[in-house]
Amino acid sequence: MTVTTSPGLAWAPLAEVDPELWRAIEGERDRQTWKLELIASENYVFRAVMEAQGTWLTNKYAEGLPGKRYYGGCEFVDVAERLAQERALALFPGAEHVNVQPHSGAQANMAAYLSVLDRGDRIMGLSLAHGGHLTHGSPVNFSGKWFEVHSYGVEPETEVLDYDAVERMAREVRPRMLVAGASAYPRTLDFERLASIAHGVGAILFVDMAHIAGLIAAGLHPSPFPHADIVTTTTHKTLRGPRGGLVFCRADLPPDLKANYPVLEKTTLAAAIDKSVFPGVQGGPLMHVIAAKAVALLLAGMPEYREDQHRTIDNAQVLAGALRDRGARLVSGGTDTHLMLVDVTPLGVTGREAEALLDAVGITVNKNAIPFDRNKPNIASGIRVGTPAVTTRGMGETEMRQIGGMIVDAIEGRDDAAVGERVAADVHEICARFPVPGLPPA
């Protein structure tokens, strides 16, 4: 037998092959272990999810769908993809069709748009400045470049959506698609109402549930199913899976709505969605990631997951209360979800300053514009704070009260080195008590 690849190199562990990279990965593991992760879009996956992702499936090309591939040798990856599909549909009752191949949330959204819209079509989405996502029509994103975007926003007094105002705007604009969903909106979204607004003007309702998919799976936020025509999500936020996307849709649009979309004349919505994922915007699917999605979707169906989502919301309530009690202002007055938007102006700093001060003591958040922000987006007046990752670590209400106090201490004590040192020590102490799941202790 001729060995053409050095067996030494083929089998050597990463730490030996690439020590420079290995040190960066170890550094990231330590960072995730010893800092308080409050970025609302992040989470810690369980070991089984990470294991599925680091497998031989990474070697496989599988363009097409299970049973209908453009490559041979797909019998095992077909099993993985079918499991992901079945579990995704089981987790969200009322969903009729799913494509589990999108590499990310942004690509799931691109597939959603391309399946039914033409360039230049009118869409309505929540403004980025009021909590929407870049892919909902921002001018720097393809969605803003390709479509005629009319952004809706929250009301100045309440900082929440006024559905009557959205409806008035829809009647005026007559969009081809109403986009709902958000990255920094702390309140419940009324998908039933949004569907009646969209369908009332003959438009498709597209719900992007990226942030709240886990809460919906656990029955803790109203579901977009069966109201929305197309639903996308990421799999790595509250869902606690690998980085990736999913796109769900109705098997087909009802005939009166369908008549408004000539691109669907000879096809179903489900087939159009599948085609717009591949070959529309992607090539070969990431089968190792799809396998990890299947594991995450299995875990998300378990009672323990539902309890964790419940605790995520309870923790957000307590953290929000603690921040409010110490003088921070919560946009919209509070939260119904896993995240809150905190106006740090009353604490005498900008969002950018707060992010840096917290980073220095081991608390990770992101600066975030608040509605009607007077600061530029790269400075911002707020920070976005979320509880999924710390809840996954097992932290509870006692820790949330403590962390709320530590956040305000670190900001208010910014000129006193002793305060910073004390908060940093508290961060270390909490992290030591709540190990990161899925990683061996450091």
Ligand SMILES: *Cc1c(COP(=O)(O)O)cnc(C)c1O
């Ligand atoms: C995170 C997010 C996305 C994008 O997901 P990526 O995987 O980062 O591309 C899309 N929409 C919403 C509402 C999000 O919060």
